[in-house]
Amino acid sequence: MCKVSVNMASAGISEQDMEKKIEETRQRFQNEYLKDSSDRYDSRDVDRLLRDDLLVDGYLTWRFFVVDDALKMIDESFQWRKEFRVNDLAEGLVPKWTFETGAVYIHGYDKEGNRLFWFNVRKHFKDSKTVRDKKSYVAFWLERHVVQHPDMPITVVFDMSDTSLSNIMLMYEMPWIMNAAWKIVKTWLSPEAINKLKFVSKSEIQSYIDTEQLPSHMGGTDSFKYTYPPLPDEDSHSSIAKNGPCDKVEENGVLDGAVMPKKRTESL
Helix, strand or coil: CCCCCHHHHHCCCCHHHHHHHHHHHHHHHHHHHHCCCHHHCCHHHHHHHHHCHHHHHHHHHHCCCCHHHHHHHHHHHHHHHHHCCHHHCCHHHCCHHHHHHCCEEEEEECCCCCEEEEEEHHHCCCCHHHHHHHHHHHHHHHHHHHHHCCCCCEEEEEECCCCCHHHCCEEECCCHHHHHHHHHHHHHCCHHHHHCCEEECCCCHHHCCCHHHCCHHHCCCCCCCCCCCCCCCHHHCCEEECCEEECCCCCCCCCCCCCCCCCCCCCC
């Protein structure tokens, strides 16, 4: 039985209506997407869609309970997940240099109890040769969180301090030139996406995140310093292994086709 979420209630959708939408989504996905193209998806994702109400609810919620839009999103995301082998991602299957940068990691909580997903933008530099590795790196963190905390949203914090246009959802200390770029970027986003973004400074970020969860340069008291290995907060997470969640992170392995660049520990 499906629970009535805050999003469902605010949209005026009853538990019974949601159950019907979930069933319609599953039935139409099988009839319209699986019939002639099942090889486009990882069978594990399909199996989960057919048995996990929470997963279907997530797609429907994100697409404002419009089944057509949810189906399109499922199709696109499932193809992406198969391409990047998300169900098989483990720590040892993501290039080590990506973890060593400290550009992306999960650590701490915001005031609503959501996990904080940190992007240290100054440690990221554009390089077309490493885009795929970076995508696998981010996918690893997101999947790791979802497996361990399937009901818990995340708050993405883009720490923009000391960044420029060469580095390029909470954005902290965005330089004026990035503000100018944002005026262009926001024309590409939906009003709903824009509303989820908050641009904050040191004096404002504590409205969303307590000081004990913030680093000192944001006016906080958290003494955490990212180092690798091990992964931060490792004992509160599980890894993503070949057959799904497991209790131990795999330590070895090489991502097929991955290039392990030398001297890439300074930035992404």
